Amino acid sequence: MKTYLDCYPCFMRQALSAARRADASTEEQHGILLETMDQLRSLPVDATPPEMAEGIHRLVRAKTNNPDPYLQSKMDATEQALALLPGLMEQVRAASDPLERKRGGDVGPPELWERTFFPVREAAQDAIRQIEARLHPQ
Numbered sequence: 001m002k003t004y005l006d007c008y009p010c011f012m013r014q015a016l017s018a019a020r021r022a023d024a025s026t027e028e029q030h031g032i033l034l035e036t037m038d039q040l041r042s043l044p045v046d047a048t049p050p051e052m053a054e055g056i057h058r059l060v061r062a063k064t065n066n067p068d069p070y071l072q073s074k075m076d077a078t079e080q081a082l083a084l085l086p087g088l089m090e091q092v093r094a095a096s097d098p099l100e101r102k103r104g105g106d107v108g109p110p111e112l113w114e115r116t117f118f119p120v121r122e123a124a125q126d127a128i129r130q131i132e133a134r135l136h137p138q
Contacts, residue, residue, distance in 0.1 A: 001048045008040055011052055018060040022069035032063050089135065092128060 015036040019029040039055055060069055068074075 001050070003043065003047050003049050003052060007049055007052070011040060011049075011056060012036060014053060015056045015060065018057055018069050019064065021073065022060055022064035022066035024060075024064045028063055032060055035059055035063075085131075085135070089128075089132065 012033060015032055016029060019032045024032065036056055036059065039052065039059070043052060057069075061067055
């Protein structure tokens with residue numbers, strides 16, 4: 001993976017977005033953007049976008065004293081996923097075979113399916129039972 005000039009505006013947007021998520025003041029956001037520009041100026045030609053992104057997020061965490069600017073977004077996404085879980089579990093429970101191969105879709109050759117899917121069927125069913133037990137403790 002290579003960093004192109006086209007990546008630079010995204011790095012700046014990423015820095016500003018992370019700073020705002022971390023509840024940085026306007027002055028802090030400005031400082032974070034200036035430091036991000038300094039990082040971009042000194043970015044080695046062989047640096048990758050993930051390396052730059054890691055530097056941006058380290059900077060935001062340090063400047064805002066916020067260890068996880070994305071915590072609220074993660075919590076919101078988890079809440080939304082958990083809200084879907086009862087309906088999905090009901091669909092699984094109502095299915096004649098909850099792990100039945102879906103017909104008509106492109107799932108690869110049958111021998112690949114049998115080598116990869118069927119050997120883990122029991123483990124998947126155990127996982128479903130464990131999830132159900134956590135959702136509905138007795």
